Amino acid sequence: MNTAEIHVEVAPELALFVAHARRVGVHPLAVDGVSTLGHVIESLGVPLTEVGALVVDGREVPVAHVPAQGERVTVRPVARPQRVPGAPLRFLLDVHLGTLARRLRLLGVDTAYESTDIGDPALAARSAAERRVLLSRDRGLLRRREIWAGAYVYSTGPDEQLRDILDRFAPELRPWTRCTACNGLLQEATKEQVADQLKGGTQKSYDVFARCAECGRAYWKGAHHQQLEAIVARALAEFA
Structure with a gap:
């Protein structure tokens, strides 16, 4: 040698x-x-x-x-925006990035997320099988050869993490179209269709609802809606 x-x-x-x-x-x-x-x-x-x-x-x-x-x-x-050829832009996040996953879903970005630690081999295999960009702060995980594509998440703060991923990949934003719990698509729903998920005050105060086509979770403009609107508004202002 x-x-x-x-x-x-x-x-x-x-x-x-x-x-x-x-x-x-x-x-x-x-x-x-x-x-x-x-x-x-x-x-x-x-x-x-x-x-x-x-x-x-x-x-x-x-x-x-x-x-x-x-x-x-x-x-x-990597040059920005980074283009990922060969498949629609979709993400897979590891167990430590739950807040980022929910915010990407809030913006309508197809985002799979493992809420339990399924292990690096399983995450890498899912990235390859579903052709998703694996996002992680685990450098060892990102070195696995079997992942389809990956990216390191540089910040520990959710606001900075979201800005970094939107800046790096420039995904199409379609706010309020995905379930933040499971990533399923949302559909309009009547009050009667989601009545079993509503408490008395909600029954009286709200008339506009959506429901996840996958898990059935109901959505309405509740107490935290202003905070969510602010996240959406900032993202659209800078990255739409």
């Missing part, structure tokens, strides 16, 4: 993934002459889901490129 030394520069947007000493500037890195550039980048801690162009000595190369002695590598972030 022949060792070689290359020089790697990681874009500032990806700096959080690498050791502090490598976050700024160009740094030497020993390679074995066999491993692909994709493997080398992952060994630095950067998930390939977050990598856009890989530029070697001024030319763009695939992740399968095997770096050679003296090459200078620039690792760029």
Whole structure:
């Protein structure tokens, strides 16, 4: 096995993934002459889901490129908006992103979510089977080869998480069309059709209802509607 030394520069947007000493500037890195550039980048801690162009000595190369002695590598972030070819844009979120899942559904974005921890292999398999973009803050999960597509969620705050995903993927927004509980599509419903889910005050105060075609959950403009309207209004103002 022949060792070689290359020089790697990681874009500032990806700096959080690498050791502090490598976050700024160009740094030497020993390679074995066999491993692909994709493997080398992952060994630095950067998930390939977050990598856009890989530029070697001024030319763009695939992740399968095997770096050679003296090459200078620039690792760029994914271009935005990111296009996911080959299937309608749909998401799958892991157990830690429940609030983000509900907000995406509120905006009418097709969003599957596992409310229990089913394990990384099952999540990756579902991403592949349903051709959904897997969203997670788990870097190890995003490195699994079987996922169809994935993206790291950079923030821990729901507001910032939502803005980041809308900015990165530019999904079509159709607010108030999906069930925030199960992702099913909503249909207009009469008061009589949802009467079994209404308490006395709701029966008297509201006349406009919707019902999920999948789980049957009823919806109306209740006490939290103003807060939800604000979330929708901000998203439409910036990303519609």
